[in-house]
Structures are given as structure tokens and as C-alpha cells.
Amino acid sequence: MASNIGMMDSAYFVGRNELLSWINARLHLSLSRIEQAASGAVQCQMMDMTYPGMVPMHKVNFDARTEYDMIQNYKVLQDVFNKLKIDKHIEVNKLVKGRPLDNLEFLQWLKRYCDSVNGGIMNENYNPLDRRSKVCKERQFKTSQKNYKSLQTNNSQNSGTGDRQNIPKTTGTMQKPSAVAVESDCSDEIQDLCNEITELKLSVDLLEKERDYYFAKLRDIEILCQSPELEHIPMVVAVKKVLYAADESALAEAQEIASASYES
Structure with missing residues (x-):
């Protein structure tokens, strides 16, 4: 299997135009630049086509724009690699930066791997547009549910206090900020901090994996010596x-x- 191919393998001589044609034909996309695949969503769907049912596509964000969202996609991809026992380390910190060369090399590897599994033959039973549409609708539904539950929680808390101090007082046309607005601002700030903590934890996890990877290489050299x-x-x-x-x-x-x- 092509899970661990060398840098001089013919896979790494595939040009970007050929790669873009391969991606666009199989996933019904219209990418014009390699870095447009930096979010990791394309790679996840390629693995979904290669191994139907192995990728939890409901966790893949096709609208990922921030590094945090992109990291989540690569985390899904790495979990799939681990389940399939694919010995491939994903350089997430480099890929999410959108550097063309880093993304080119990873997509070259991915093409070689997928071709080695199915012989380069497209899965005719796989509908990439329908798959993406279902995923996006499911994500939107879950987001709506989450926002609705959050709104219900805030309303129940506010209606149950019975505190007159929470009733906004007006003076002419001027109105003081309500307790609900203050609470909403605090909630947004807490959520931002939680997201930042999660992102930092993921970065630390990735750095630890990279450290362990290079340490293992040095240990192999030491044993050989x-x-x-x-x-x-x-x-x-x-x-x-x-x-x-x-x-x-x-x-x-x-x-x-x-x-x-x-x-x-």
C-alpha cells in the first residue's frame, strides 16, 4: 500500500494541473489553485469516496475559513488514517497556512494512495454533490438547534429571576444596556475564550505528535549506530x-x- 512512499516516487512528480483535474473530476468541484484545498475538507471527501462509511462526514466543515475550523477537519482525517492504520503524519500546521508546495505534496501523496486502493477507477456509485449537500444541511440543522436551545436557556434564566433590577429603565429616548445584553456579551466572550483554549490544546497536541515523531526517528538512528x-x-x-x-x-x-x- 502507498501509505509510506518515498520523496523520489513518481507520485511526487504529478503536476498541479493534473491534481486539480483529478480532484475536480471526482468531487465535481471547480478548484483553480492547489491552496483552495488547504481546509482539509477535500481530503476528507476523497477518503470518504475511497472508503465509503469510514469518514464521519457530519464533522467535516466545507465552509472552513479559520485555522481553527481547518484543524478540526484535519483531526477528522487523522482519526480516519489511524482507524485504517495508514502510517501517514499530517503536517497540519503547514497545510492550514495555505502554502502551495506543502498542500501540493500532500495531495500528490493522497492521489497515489487513493489510486493504489481502487486502481485509479472512480467510484460510480458515489455522488459527491449529494454527499456534500447532506453534510451541509445536517450541520446547519445542528447549528440551528444549538442556537435555539441557547436562546431558550437564556430566556428561562431571565424570566425566572423576577429581579426588578433587570428591567431596563428609560430616560427620554436613552436606554441603559439590559442585563440580557450584558449576559449575551459575556457569553460571547466566554465562548471565544473556550474556542481559543481548544485551539491551543490542539496546537499543543499536534506539536507533541511532531516531537514524538522526530524523537522516534532519532531513536532509530541511535539504535542503528x-x-x-x-x-x-x-x-x-x-x-x-x-x-x-x-x-x-x-x-x-x-x-x-x-x-x-x-x-x-
Whole structure:
């Protein structure tokens, strides 16, 4: 399976025009630039077409504009990868910035992976427009329900207090801000803070995953360097110098060891 293809694989030589044609043909879209797919929604629907029923499309936001909303889409995609045991690390922090090259490389990988699953044949039973329409309607319905429940809660709280101080007093045409308006402002501010906390937690989670990924790579290199048949080779000794260095001075020493091995 193409879940872990190398950078010199032919997949990474697919041009952006070919990629855009592939996306537009399969998902009935009209993207003209690679960065238009930076929200992660396109990638989620491609996996939904490849593995029907595996992607919780009701969680995918096709109208994502903020980095927070985009991160949610990539979180859905990463969960799908984990369920399918696809060994692919998603560079979310780079992709949500909309950088063309980063998004190009990820879409090149995605095309190669999807083609390896279905042989490049389009799923004729999959209706991408109908799928997106149902998802958008469901999201709108849930948003309406949430807003309605919030309004009901506020109204019940306000009607049950019976506090005369909450009744707005007027002087001429001027009216003081009502307690309901103040409460609404506070609620909006709390919601903004909660969203910010959630976004920070997601960023920390992504950074921890990236840290663990690179640490695992370094650990693999360390184990390789410690193997009896390699540990005394000058180049391996130089690599270990860099791995265990406490300061930058070890780099110069490692370079000297490597250069001496070439001269000998």
C-alpha cells in the first residue's frame, strides 16, 4: 500500500494541473489553485469516496475559513488514517497556512494512495454533490438547534429571576444596556475564550505528535549506530558525536572525524 512512499516516487512528480483535474473530476468541484484545498475538507471527501462509511462526514466543515475550523477537519482525517492504520503524519500546521508546495505534496501523496486502493477507477456509485449537500444541511440543522436551545436557556434564566433590577429603565429616548445584553456579551466572550483554549490544546497536541515523531526517528538512528557491526565506523562515530552533543562544538569534531575517514 502507498501509505509510506518515498520523496523520489513518481507520485511526487504529478503536476498541479493534473491534481486539480483529478480532484475536480471526482468531487465535481471547480478548484483553480492547489491552496483552495488547504481546509482539509477535500481530503476528507476523497477518503470518504475511497472508503465509503469510514469518514464521519457530519464533522467535516466545507465552509472552513479559520485555522481553527481547518484543524478540526484535519483531526477528522487523522482519526480516519489511524482507524485504517495508514502510517501517514499530517503536517497540519503547514497545510492550514495555505502554502502551495506543502498542500501540493500532500495531495500528490493522497492521489497515489487513493489510486493504489481502487486502481485509479472512480467510484460510480458515489455522488459527491449529494454527499456534500447532506453534510451541509445536517450541520446547519445542528447549528440551528444549538442556537435555539441557547436562546431558550437564556430566556428561562431571565424570566425566572423576577429581579426588578433587570428591567431596563428609560430616560427620554436613552436606554441603559439590559442585563440580557450584558449576559449575551459575556457569553460571547466566554465562548471565544473556550474556542481559543481548544485551539491551543490542539496546537499543543499536534506539536507533541511532531516531537514524538522526530524523537522516534532519532531513536532509530541511535539504535542503528549502536549495532556491533557499525558502531566503530568513523562516520557512525561522527553521527553519535552529534546525537549526544551537549553544545555546538561537537559538530566541528564530528566533521573532522568524517573528513579524516574520507582522506584515509
